[in-house]
Amino acid sequence: MDLDALTGCLTTSACLVTQTTSGLIIGMLLFLVAVGLTLIFGVLKVVNFSHGAFYMFGAYFAMTTYQLSGSFALAMLAGAVGTAIIGLIFERGFMSRVYGRDVLMQLLVCYAFVLIFDDVVRMVWGPEFKSMGMPSAFQVMPLFIAGGVVPPYYLLLIGVALVAALVLGLGLARTRIGKVIRAAAHNPGMVSALGINTGLIYGGVFALGGGLAGLAGALAAPVRSLTPGMGFSVLIESFIVTVIGGMGSILGALVGALLIGLIRSFGSLGFPLFTEGLMYLFMVIVLVSRPSGLFGKEVA
Amino acid sequence: MTRTRKPGISRRTTLALMGGGVASLAAPWVASAQAKTIKIGMPTILSGRVAQLGTSSRNGVMIEVEKVNASGGLAGRQIEMVIRDSKGQPQEAARVARELVNTDGCELLIDAEASSGAFAVHEVARDLGVFCIHTNSETSSLTADPKQHIPNAFRTARQGVHDSIAGGNYAAAIAKAKGLKKWATCGPDYAYGRDTTGEYTTYLKRFAPDVEIISESWPKLFQPDYTEVVTKILQAKPQALYTCLWGGDLTSYIDQANIYALFSQMEVFAVNMADYTALTVVKNLPKGIHSGNRYIKTYPGTPENAAWGDAYKAKYGEYPTNWSWENATAIMLMAEAARKANSADGKKLAEAMKGLKIKSPFGADGTVTMRAEDNTLVGYAIGWGTTIPQEPYVPDVKPGDWKMIFELEAEWKKSKGFT
Known part of the structure; x- marks a missing residue:
């Protein structure tokens, strides 16, 4: 434990700025993955254990597109859209067959695909590790804000994640499609009785969730x-985030992800040997005091 | 759907089993017909995150086995390699090793496991008395500890303590010249990371007594994000950083530290940087990272070494790794030992191996030696230099001094109670 380092950091602006942005970027990437997880759970009522694979696909798609085209924007797009398509096929072809079934069944299907997706990546891209490389536009000196160090690429990353959070939040709250999705989450039987194709909605939500994880992978690549x-x-970290924030809550995913990010960045100063443990400890505290998470609905 | 087939063994399965039985009864006949070949078993890691360890070990072995077979084999017997995946699990490595000897009829073993598995295979070698060469484990105690010593097991890998002495000495010279007193360390949080960092800083402080470690970080092995570690080190404002991260962990660390301009704010010593697996993957390799040599074809800067690296690349489409040369060396030594003993018998090979010195592209002076006192390889190329972002990546390697390594290693062994 090194509380001096922690208090020293909290009282100097340079350290405060650096550690806060470092917490934000860890949190924002986590948010993009976790929000898909929580969205899929909220609407489809399945826990998508293969969600990490979408993050992986996003990164690989981005890398290959970037190598072929040299365009960073196109790489990000490919990461998100390509993964969304895989998500759609996965949901329509496989997951939709196990809705309402035993949770163990759903888990087995997801786990099978974790292994299959990993091997697909191994066959296509090879077993050794790869690196996409930083686009030259971002190979610049970091910014110095109030003495703290902030890499420009991370500003972009935080910005993109924030925009995604806003669009998602507003889209669900204010648009017609958002209303339909919320209705489908609440009472799918009624929604389909009103002549709305719930299969399409389910597929769409899964694609959206997968696409967000893909975008996170592309941004991290x-x-x-x-x-x-x-x-x-x-x-695993996304699960911690959704447990803390509450399963099914988008705001919860955002708050949970940012908390985890900040715990990591400040925890590594104050508790260098217990940073991981701190995360789990926080989760335990939340679970004991609010079993359904910070923003989760109380289980009736 | 109705079930037409009753549970239990079907007729078809019974037939298949019978067929299998006949085939295995016939097997001894097949084996005796090919008695001239000698089988060498090789447990290694061919799947998972460090599959590259296994594939490049296999490549290193095969390129030399083909040469040996082309020139008549091991004391007249053609080598047949039987290579199995242990998935990186020690208990699986031990099981595979045992099976290779008992079921597959392998007379010799090459243990191409990482350290965790190597100790497990070592126990199998002790139990079965089979000739065994450890090719990838760098953990010093595997051969340095007399409790581990058995006459039939050898090591052709680098050894942690050798690297730490050479690296500590190199870093201390630079620390003195540039006045680097405040150091930070960053190592993966498991046995290798802790031990290597500890040994390295011990020797660094011994050669440069006013060095002070002001910050330590222990990220998890295979951690995806190092941002908090990077910023923590930046806050501590050290003058130099030592890291023994390796492989994909090292490359993501470099990518993440790069955008914080960490490399322009301190001298960085990364022992595992100068390996093609990392060098060719990092897209924006910073200039001036200090690194130990793992395998590069330009050090030793001999035509033999360059030719070996190029031949490997021509055959497999990528450059050799540190594991490739260590495994190739095992075959080279076996071939020489078999020539000397005029036999491929494990016991005779082991006797011939002791103290054996062979010409080698990987030797510091063109030769490597299997040291008789502890059955481990010495005299291999060991050195440190700084990186540039394109080939030859580390243009100027300062050789480590084997005389000094031997002296300090003897002292280290004494301090550990090994001698």
């Missing part, structure tokens, strides 16, 4: 190494 199975650790 320039700074993280790509390997088959890279989605696994991200998935």
